[in-house]
Amino acid sequence: MKTRYIIMMLVTAAMLLAGCNKWDCNGDLDGMWQLTEWRDKDNKVKATKQNMIFYSFQLQMASFRRQKGGRLYSRSSMKATPEQITIFDPIEYAGSGHDNILPMSVLAPFGVPADGIFHVQTLTGSTMMLTTNNQDVLTFRKY
Numbered sequence: 601m602k603t604r605y606i607i608m609m610l611v612t613a614a615m616l617l618a619g620c621n622k623w624d625c626n627g628d629l630d631g632m633w634q635l636t637e638w639r640d641k642d643n644k645v646k647a648t649k650q651n652m653i654f655y656s657f658q659l660q661m662a663s664f665r666r667q668k669g670g671r672l673y674s675r676s677s678m679k680a681t682p683e684q685i686t687i688f689d690p691i692e693y694a695g696s697g698h699d700n701i702l703p704m705s706v707l708a709p710f711g712v713p714a715d716g717i718f719h720v721q722t723l724t725g726s727t728m729m730l731t732t733n734n735q736d737v738l739t740f741r742k743y
Contacts, residue, residue, distance in 0.1 A: 626657055
């Protein structure tokens with residue numbers, strides 16, 4: 601009886617350790633972010649927190665949501681390093697377990713540049729500042 605109990609405990613422990621290995625992998629980037637200000641290269645404000653634009657990063661996925669000025673939602677793939685975030689392959693669910701890949705232009709209302717490249721200027725547990733190759737500056741707060 602004691603041997604069977606030990607075997608059951610070992611099997612349970614093995615299942616727990618191997619059961620879910622999808623932990624956050626992007627450090628401070630993972631989570632939900634609110635855009636607080638978006639300025640273009642001429643320092644003109646393109647959006648503020650009143651526009652209610654949100655980014656969310658988890659694993660190799662990014663999602664974008666805008667609440668004001670016409671509700672929009674989009675998801676995409678992403679790759680992140682400490683210096684750069686690359687957004688690519690925006691998708692929409694096509695049904696039956698399939699997605700359609702959309703053009704990068706669907707992400708423009710969220711501040712994502714056509715090339716999908718953000719340069720990380722600041723990234724902490726509460727604030728993030730990103731720049732684009734077009735010299736736009738996007739500032740976020742984590743929530």
